[in-house]
Amino acid sequence: MGIYMSDWNSTQYLKFKKERTQPSVDLANRIDLDNPKRIIDIGCGPGNSTSVLKKRFPHADIIGADFSPNMIEKARKDHPDMDFILFDATKDFDKLQGKFDIVFSNACIQWIPNHKSLLKNMMNILNPGGVLAVQVPNQAEMPINSIVDRVIKTAKWDGKFQNERKFNNLTEEEYFDLLSNISADFSMWKTIYFHRLPSQESIIEWYRSTGLKPYLEVLDDTEKKEFEQDILVQVKKEYRLQKNGEVIFRFNRLFFMARKF
Numbered sequence: 258m259g260i261y262m263s264d265w266n267s268t269q270y271l272k273f274k275k276e277r278t279q280p281s282v283d284l285a286n287r288i289d290l291d292n293p294k295r296i297i298d299i300g301c302g303p304g305n306s307t308s309v310l311k312k313r314f315p316h317a318d319i320i321g322a323d324f325s326p327n328m329i330e331k332a333r334k335d336h337p338d339m340d341f342i343l344f345d346a347t348k349d350f351d352k353l354q355g356k357f358d359i360v361f362s363n364a365c366i367q368w369i370p371n372h373k374s375l376l377k378n379m380m381n382i383l384n385p386g387g388v389l390a391v392q393v394p395n396q397a398e399m400p401i402n403s404i405v406d407r408v409i410k411t412a413k414w415d416g417k418f419q420n421e422r423k424f425n426n427l428t429e430e431e432y433f434d435l436l437s438n439i440s441a442d443f444s445m446w447k448t449i450y451f452h453r454l455p456s457q458e459s460i461i462e463w464y465r466s467t468g469l470k471p472y473l474e475v476l477d478d479t480e481k482k483e484f485e486q487d488i489l490v491q492v493k494k495e496y497r498l499q500k501n502g503e504v505i506f507r508f509n510r511l512f513f514m515a516r517k518f
Contacts (some may be wrong), residue, residue, distance in 0.1 A: 293358035300365020304332030
């Protein structure tokens with residue numbers, strides 16, 4: 258998953274395993290490639306997306322790759338029938354052995370800088386005719402991100418965080434132009450998932466392992482509770498309760514798929 262933060266917490270991440278895994282299922286099911294032999298899952302996390310690929314392509318040799326030792330440890334424990342490696346997507350592409358028929362990445366590249374170089378590197382490790390399949394959260398279109406940005410700029414928290422969270426997403430138009438230059442053919446689409454969460458507090462629980470993590474990890478226990486409470490106050494304004502007491506957590510995700518020349 259992320260590469261410019263301390264290690265990720267696989268247990269926290271998997272509290273919403275079903276919801277987090279569904280986009281990888283949808284992406285894998287769109288791959289139209291007969292009998293791929295080798296697949297790499299970049300940003301495999303605890304192996305849930307890699308397991309999706311194994312079900313979709315049971316005869317392929319699949320490698321899960323992630324920057325986080327915690328995630329790789331969890332993936333190896335939960336999926337002993339698959340291979341997982343530590344991998345830094347900013348510098349380790351030259352260390353990979355051989356080419357792949359599918360390069361897959363689900364909800365990872367937003368943490369990795371310089372997407373122009375990144376996507377070229379991902380395309381370069383494909384065999385001719387191979388497929389690059391990527392899903393990335395559309396951060397700018399989600400209220401929770403605006404909430405976090407507003408709270409960290411309040412007088413109470415201003416100056417508390419040395420390194421603000423940074424998402425590296427390009428615009429849809431920039432991805433379009435980039436893919437048109439580096440691939441033989443490509444497609445793009447967007448899906449908004451209406452996740453049913455049991456409470457407004459569940460949004461904090463969801464984001465604790467991802468978007469809130471770079472802030473929480475520099476706070477002491479008392480500050481963490483105060484910071485989350487300040488976020489929750491704003492969440493309750495933006496995410497209203499439904500009649501049954503649940504909350505709609507709209508999650509906007511961009512997908513693209515490209516075939517190598």
